[in-house]
Amino acid sequence: MSTALNEPSNQTLIEHYRSLLNSHGDTFEAAQYSSRASQEARYDILVQVADLQGARVMDFGCGTGHLATYLKERGVDCQYTGIDIVEDFFPYARAKHPDHRFGRWEDFEGERFDYIFVSGVFNNRMPDNEAFFTNTVKRLFERCDGALSFNAMSTWVDFQDPGLWYIAPEKVFAFLKTLTPYITLRNDYVVKRMPVPFEFAAYAYRAPLVAGPEETEEPAA
Numbered sequence: 001m002s003t004a005l006n007e008p009s010n011q012t013l014i015e016h017y018r019s020l021l022n023s024h025g026d027t028f029e030a031a032q033y034s035s036r037a038s039q040e041a042r043y044d045i046l047v048q049v050a051d052l053q054g055a056r057v058m059d060f061g062c063g064t065g066h067l068a069t070y071l072k073e074r075g076v077d078c079q080y081t082g083i084d085i086v087e088d089f090f091p092y093a094r095a096k097h098p099d100h101r102f103g104r105w106e107d108f109e110g111e112r113f114d115y116i117f118v119s120g121v122f123n124n125r126m127p128d129n130e131a132f133f134t135n136t137v138k139r140l141f142e143r144c145d146g147a148l149s150f151n152a153m154s155t156w157v158d159f160q161d162p163g164l165w166y167i168a169p170e171k172v173f174a175f176l177k178t179l180t181p182y183i184t185l186r187n188d189y190v191v192k193r194m195p196v197p198f199e200f201a202a203y204a205y206r207a208p209l210v211a212g213p214e215e216t217e218e219p220a221a
């Protein structure tokens with residue numbers, strides 16, 4: 001990811017989020033959501049990956065640290081690190097969360113995390129969406145000791161916004177299988193009152209969530 005930071009598509013993306021921040025200030029709108037409720041509905045799903053109490057948490061594409069606020073409001077005391085490509089977000093994030101760290105990917109080179117969250121980061125259409133998605137997921141999972149939890153827009157919809165990027169959940173499942181055998185795919189929720197879920201979430205675990213029973217040699221009855 002660090003090598004891709006100066007690509008033209010990233011400059012466009014940085015300008016896009018800067019402009020949202022300038023227009024809307026530190027709000028859900030600067031993070032490109034239509035409401036705080038829908039932003040937090042996504043968090044509600046992603047954080048179900050595990051108990052985050054005391055965990056080393058990375059929020060990749062953290063914006064102004066809304067996930068950190070969400071966790072704090074729910075009494076989750078974790079070691080949170082927020083990473084973003086848009087440095088303009090950091091002063092807002094640091095002012096709200098002086099006890100947490102915020103910076104660019106390069107600032108935390110080599111560090112490991114228990115849980116890594118990625119919400120809304122894959123949604124903007126770019127020239128190289130699929131490469132960005134696979135490269136990002138792969139490199140984040142390498143840094144993960146517990147699980148990677150992320151969302152993306154699903155192709156299982158009746159309308160696609162031309163400015164957004166969609167991927168088939170089954171394709172994501174197949175790709176994650178190249179990284180780990182232990183996967184949860186969630187397409188059982190909506191973030192707005194509508195019948196068709198237009199996004200899905202995935203948890204990629206290092207170890208099985210359900211360990212399975214220990215096999216013991218029982219004498220035949």
Ligand SMILES: C[S@@+](CC[C@H](N)C(=O)[O-])C[C@H]1O[C@@H](n2cnc3c(N)ncnc32)[C@H](O)[C@@H]1O
Binds near residue numbers: 001031032064067
């Ligand atoms: C839709 S916003 C979501 C923000 C936050 N995750 C949330 O859910 O409130 C996407 C965020 O991802 C960041 N982002 C996009 N591409 C990135 C990259 N290559 N590296 C780091 N951050 C990136 C954007 O700057 C923006 O803050």
